[in-house]
Amino acid sequence: MTTREAQSPSAVIDRVAVLLDAFRNADRLTLSELSRRSGLPRSSTHRMLVQLVRLGWVRRHGHTYELGMKMLELGSLAQHHDRVHRAALPVLHDLHNTTGLVVHLAVLDGTDVLYLEKLGGRFTLAVPSRVGGRQPAHRTAIGKALLAHSRIDPHTILPEPVTGPTPHSINDADRLRAELARVREQNIAHDRDETAIGVSCVAAAIGDSRHTVGAISVCGPTASINTSALTTPVRMAAHATWRHLTGNRVRRPVPA
Known part of the structure; x- marks a missing residue:
């Protein structure tokens, strides 16, 4: 996948969906666990998590992450x-x-x-x-x-x-x-x-x-x-x- 393709809206949505789906069978996950479960690079996973935490879709607890209230409300x-x-x-x-x-x-x-x-x-x-x-x-x-x-x-x-x-x-x-x-x-x-x-x-x-x-x-x-x-x-x-x-x-x- 080229850099332009990776940054396209559909590609970003696909990666976010894969990342959020990693929580399906776990309440809390570390950055490493999320990277491994989603198959995404650790750096990309971290960047997305920062944005998702800011939006309220994911919540951070120390070194672990869980789905945020915004996701539960939706x-x-x-x-x-x-x-x-x-x-x-x-x-x-x-x-x-x-x-x-x-x-x-x-x-x-x-x-x-x-x-x-x-x-x-x-x-x-x-x-x-x-x-x-x-x-x-x-x-x-x-x-x-x-x-x-x-x-x-x-x-x-x-x-x-x-x-x-x-x-x-x-x-x-x-x-x-x-x-x-x-x-x-x-x-x-x-x-x-x-x-x-x-x-x-x-x-x-x-x-x-x-x-x-x-x-x-x-x-x-x-x-x-x-x-x-x-x-x-x-x-x-x-x-x-x-x-x-x-x-x-x-x-x-x-x-x-």
Whole structure:
């Protein structure tokens, strides 16, 4: 491997992955042990460890190293997202088959929504979302469903008025605060042409009065989608997912 190839982003990622994988069957390892297990030169191993310690991915104890809290947090987050995804997937398929519309599963990440799943038909490409993608939460129904049950201050999201992607986008904190209060009261969130003209969505949070683990939304063409008719199916889908996660220990909600 040439020096340029060894310094390429993909090569660096490969070496970091090999180094971190060396911890698979050991809690703590020395520099020599890590070099031997990874097959990397001792000098390269040491340079990477210095950076990983700085980033919090690895923690140093004297002459030994162990995985840092950042790795444990990421692992826990990935496991949590996987549990939510597995619980929601059959519900999402049922909701898509029933409505014929685009269906999303998302979680809140900071002030963005992170999409864990997207199912859809002919209208899929018109909806500006993708699995693993993000959107500002305040511009989407699924994001507003999540923000309404968070402790995030609308003034943190919109410290000053902004111009959104469409004339219908929420562009100031006071309007967002009022919208989130309505979402909490009705347990349903709406987005009508706020992210993209011609696209409207209905969303509900997955959780109870104390915990919110994600949200589900249904999106379709603004010209033909019946948001009132979708309110109950979306609420019930979110509740069914929560039942799966909590072992069916919660009661069915009374449809509004």
